[in-house]
Amino acid sequence: MIKITEQASIHRSLETKTIEEITLLINQEDATVAYAIKNALTQINALISNIVEHLKNGGRLFYLGAGSGGRLSVLDVIELPTTFGIEKGIVNTILAGGVEHLVEAREEMEDNYMEGWDRLQAEKVSSKDIVIGISASGTTPFVLGALEVCREYKITTGCIVSNPNSPIAAVANFPVEVITGPEFITGSTRMKCGTAQKMLFDMISTTTMIQLGRVEDNQMVNVLLINDKITDRAVKMLMNKTGLTDYNEAKKILLEHGSVKLAADYLR
Template sequence: MIPITEQSSLYDNLETKSVQELTSAINQEDHKVAKAIEEVLPQVNDLITSIVSKLKNGGRMFYLGAGSGGRLSVLDVIELPTTYGLPKGIYNAILAGGEDRLIDALEEMEDDINEAWSRLSTANISEKDIVVGISASGSTPFVVEGLKQCRAHNITTGCIVSNLNSLIAAQADYPIEVLTGPEFITGSTRMKCGTAQKMLFDMISTSVMIQMGRIEGNNMIHVKLINDKIMDRGVKMLMKKADIENYEAAKSLLLQYGTVKNAMEKLVKNQD
């Protein structure tokens, strides 16, 4: 049986289509992604709950991937320290070929069956941690062997794949099989599969950060003040939360204490 991700596109003779026809058809296919994710929300919820439990008990989260999905997981991890003030090393991504080769697309490295466990071992992976494999096909050797070694060492595993009954899902305690159907370009899993992966990364990491107390109300109270835009956002956030009318006074407090959360805690302490 041909895997879903390799089945022939529902569209043909694409070279004869107008731009309008192409974008309309791609958009129709993209509409299927959110529905496919809706079908697996219970499994997503279980994975998130497990990740939160691990992190709250001093563990770490590792994405293990290759190809488009692996690169997207790296981008997700990169953004968390700034957006949520999360210390580096808690949320991680291991990409076949190395994260430093992100733009080189070393697709041949996904066939290496030893690299994943070697790099996890270098990171001192333990039973306190959780490893989530990323693969559209569900058969990437780099990911399969990495998860297999994790299970042999009693390390909790999860996965995000786009085919049913895959080798990777068989090695996952928390499998997510999101079925987006044949790609618009046959086999081009950077399209719907990639979109689904990106949506799931956003959903998972955002929910984890909220559960870990990195958000208050709907505000990024731990955001790092790395540029003028974020500084302005932080000042206005502090003004609203602490009922401060003077912009410069709020900015001074924010610069002194580093985050909205720290500034708020100091103000509350001073009032006691």
């Protein structure tokens, strides 16, 4: 396979450029990412459809990754219980080196071929679940080894990669190949590949949660009331949905029921 992600940047002599020149060039490169994702929408839709199916049937989603992509998946997973009111453990990340070492960037762990599968086993992964490997190169041993064993056990897999015809895409049931091209700094896949991965995590989790009924209209009706800002937002949401005009009454009902969804259902 050809590793496009490792090909030389088209931008030369970066150390001679001004701040204004550098930021303009980076912005121009970043503008291509959304188009690369658009080209992969058919693959993305197939993957999301299968995630929704597995979660509706009581399964879990596991992101499996190393480096920038793995760490970005952690950020997405952290947000979901608060934003959509889902139980912790429904969407998870298996990070090379462990989520507890998130800020240490233990990049050497991505070369461990069996660690990913061992970590999935510790979570009692089964055929009810779906596992998505994240690898810009499409060759990361930590991801590849786990997906290959998942295949043996008939566990559904997907992947997010940035090179065509990669080993990881070949073993995944639902591959997503977002080809973002050479990076601004040669091989620095935290840049365009990382931007694409963040956009994909947003797209996958948001679409999945909508399909699971965790959003009504365009609102987070199941948001957890964890601080004053979110509670205030939820009170106003409840008032807008139900016609209540007294803020304090709406807040009292909201807090009694724990979410906009449950409070609105009660008032109906």
